[in-house]
Amino acid sequence: xxxxxxxxxxxAQKFSLPVPKGFVASTPEEAKDAFDRLGKPSMLKSxxxxxxxxxxxxxxLASTSGEAYRIAKELFGMKIHGEPVGKIxxxxxxxxxxxxxxxxxxxxxxxxxxxxxxxxxxxDIEEVASKSPERVVRLDVDPIAGLRDYExxxxxxxxxLSGKQLIDIAVTISKIxxxxxxxxxxxxxxxxxxxxxxxxxxxxxFRVLIDDNSLWRHQEFxxxxxxxxxxxxxxxxxxxxxxxxxxxxxxxxxxxxxxxxLVMATLDMISYYGGRAANFCDAGAGxxxxxxxxxxxxxxxxxxxTKALFINIxxxxxxxxxxxxxxxxxxxxxxxxxxxxxxxxxxxxxEGRRILEEAGISxxxxxxxxxxxxxxxxxx
Amino acid sequence: MAVLVGKNTKALVQxxxxxxxxxxxxxxxxxxxxxxxxxSPGKGGASVCGVPVYDTVAEAAEAHEIDASIxxxxxxxxxxxxxxxxxxxxxxxxxxxxxIPIRDTMEIRAIAHERKIALIGPNTPGIIAPGExxxxxxxxxxxxxxxxxxxxxxxxxxxEIAAALTNSGLGETTCVGIGGDPIVGLGFIDFLELxxxxxxxxxxxxxxxxxxxxxxxxxxxxxxxxxxxxxAAYVAGRTAPPGRRMGHAGAIISGRTGTAASKxxxxxxxxxxxxxKPTDAAWVLASLVGK
Numbered sequence: 001x002x003x004x005x006x007x008x009x010x011x012a013q014k015f016s017l018p019v020p021k022g023f024v025a026s027t028p029e030e031a032k033d034a035f036d037r038l039g040k041p042s043m044l045k046s047x048x049x050x051x052x053x054x055x056x057x058x059x060x061l062a063s064t065s066g067e068a069y070r071i072a073k074e075l076f077g078m079k080i081h082g083e084p085v086g087k088i089x090x091x092x093x094x095x096x097x098x099x100x101x102x103x104x105x106x107x108x109x110x111x112x113x114x115x116x117x118x119x120x121x122x123x124d125i126e127e128v129a130s131k132s133p134e135r136v137v138r139l140d141v142d143p144i145a146g147l148r149d150y151e152x153x154x155x156x157x158x159x160x161l162s163g164k165q166l167i168d169i170a171v172t173i174s175k176i177x178x179x180x181x182x183x184x185x186x187x188x189x190x191x192x193x194x195x196x197x198x199x200x201x202x203x204x205x206f207r208v209l210i211d212d213n214s215l216w217r218h219q220e221f222x223x224x225x226x227x228x229x230x231x232x233x234x235x236x237x238x239x240x241x242x243x244x245x246x247x248x249x250x251x252x253x254x255x256x257x258x259x260x261x262l263v264m265a266t267l268d269m270i271s272y273y274g275g276r277a278a279n280f281c282d283a284g285a286g287x288x289x290x291x292x293x294x295x296x297x298x299x300x301x302x303x304x305x306t307k308a309l310f311i312n313i314x315x316x317x318x319x320x321x322x323x324x325x326x327x328x329x330x331x332x333x334x335x336x337x338x339x340x341x342x343x344x345x346x347x348x349x350x351e352g353r354r355i356l357e358e359a360g361i362s363x364x365x366x367x368x369x370x371x372x373x374x375x376x377x378x379x380x
Numbered sequence: 381m382a383v384l385v386g387k388n389t390k391a392l393v394q395x396x397x398x399x400x401x402x403x404x405x406x407x408x409x410x411x412x413x414x415x416x417x418x419x420s421p422g423k424g425g426a427s428v429c430g431v432p433v434y435d436t437v438a439e440a441a442e443a444h445e446i447d448a449s450i451x452x453x454x455x456x457x458x459x460x461x462x463x464x465x466x467x468x469x470x471x472x473x474x475x476x477x478x479x480i481p482i483r484d485t486m487e488i489r490a491i492a493h494e495r496k497i498a499l500i501g502p503n504t505p506g507i508i509a510p511g512e513x514x515x516x517x518x519x520x521x522x523x524x525x526x527x528x529x530x531x532x533x534x535x536x537x538x539x540e541i542a543a544a545l546t547n548s549g550l551g552e553t554t555c556v557g558i559g560g561d562p563i564v565g566l567g568f569i570d571f572l573e574l575x576x577x578x579x580x581x582x583x584x585x586x587x588x589x590x591x592x593x594x595x596x597x598x599x600x601x602x603x604x605x606x607x608x609x610x611x612a613a614y615v616a617g618r619t620a621p622p623g624r625r626m627g628h629a630g631a632i633i634s635g636r637t638g639t640a641a642s643k644x645x646x647x648x649x650x651x652x653x654x655x656x657k658p659t660d661a662a663w664v665l666a667s668l669v670g671k
Contacts, residue, residue: 106482108592108630111489111563126635143486184483213629214481216456245627260560260627261534261589264616265658271619272656280620282627284536314536314543316519346539347519367540368657
């Protein structure tokens, strides 16, 4: 889960990692007050979770208190890539000598955390890494021992730093790493990390991405998801509450299946035959029961773009009769007047087929046939 | 011969008294897997499907000869359970549990590596040697003893393709899920090595999906070693949007890494037959190695 910049920065402060002085505002009045408290030209930064807020005009400089009020009013009325601006971080402008990058990320191929650092901060680090890999210092960290202080100093030396600055950057890197460990981060990064005129380092931007699977260890953020204050759409949140894995897509064919790989392959098949899926929905975690199929159907059908539906079940732990019962009962309860294609094979297949046949619902036995058929019917 | 498990494997089930643990213990026993003991802290002395339950792995290992463990323990306790099995020197350890924090898996993986323990998973359907041993939650009926080794990041796609291999008459030597999480124990390359050394395995199917670069690394390995057996592959997620997690914790395109296109290109570059549709992988192999 992504944290808002202001949340990430309040974590930074807990670890005494320097960040620019700033205040969070929820109204233009509060933004003006914040500006007055800072008493100098300040940045107004929209607090959104989508990327690219700067290019979209979500970060603006205010020179006077009146201007702060006016800009805040504009920002609060804005949607950045569809996400409304609920809070603004009003923050002092820090003069910088240089912009650096320091991040800690999960290195999937070696199964370790990797510290990444560069003196080319302020821009997309992936771009730096692909164009001039020698500009990015990397260090894989032993997951049992953690990052040693001397390792942080090695990174600092490789960045070309020395003297007091070397000590300072090592301390900064260690703090960022500790934040990563404490919050089970998939990613924690400061980009840019500013080198000030005095030679110190300040995290001008700070991003924290928490591993969703660790949220039970971080109840405060678990709560925030329940308050619907996260990067998910309404439908995605409802799916999450029902324990379904759901991602909204931009096509018009609804998809329900059991198993992440099977559902991904189903989306690919639909595209192969010239259609576009409206969603990804895996109802299979731990077995797709009748209740889960009902929940999945309600969620998928609540997407108004859905013109046809493909249910693809390869039953292992899941039982075809349960799936069939879920489909039949949902049709009775909420009606389903769109074309539906069902592919269903595996455990209790005969019983499942009997239930569907009795209800007058047809089915197929291969996902290729199913995908071809649903694409044809979505167009007809 | 099957790899890592076989008809003489004597297995331990950790978390045997939970609903999943008990349900699958029954199914594994029905398949013919030799399950000699189970563990569940606080429930020592009980019995599940006739299998004796111990409080600790150490006690189970003292009373029985054990050479594999399967873990059904819920995510918050899974690290401890896996480390307990590793601590007793049991190998392989198969972790079925989904939803284990990445940081916990990193620790399990590092310690397993240090102790030279074969770790499978987490978030895996397990491993099956058709007709000999099922150490997992896969539906048994889609598998049949034969000559293809199958290694996969996805459960249901494994079943889809295994069923096609079975229907084509090829059958399988061993099918294994390496797990759908970003970080897992043994990977594609480890199993490619095992399959290369296994005489009965005549060809390999590799099932990948978006996220990370395990498929690219496997392609490099296949190319670099001039892999001795034909390999077919399927990669799921060609149409997945970047930045979104597609069901599995590990199935996510991050920035520029993890796209299906990059994986398919790498595999094709290594001479792997990448199928357009899942079941095509089986037909491709049938034509390559003959029935």
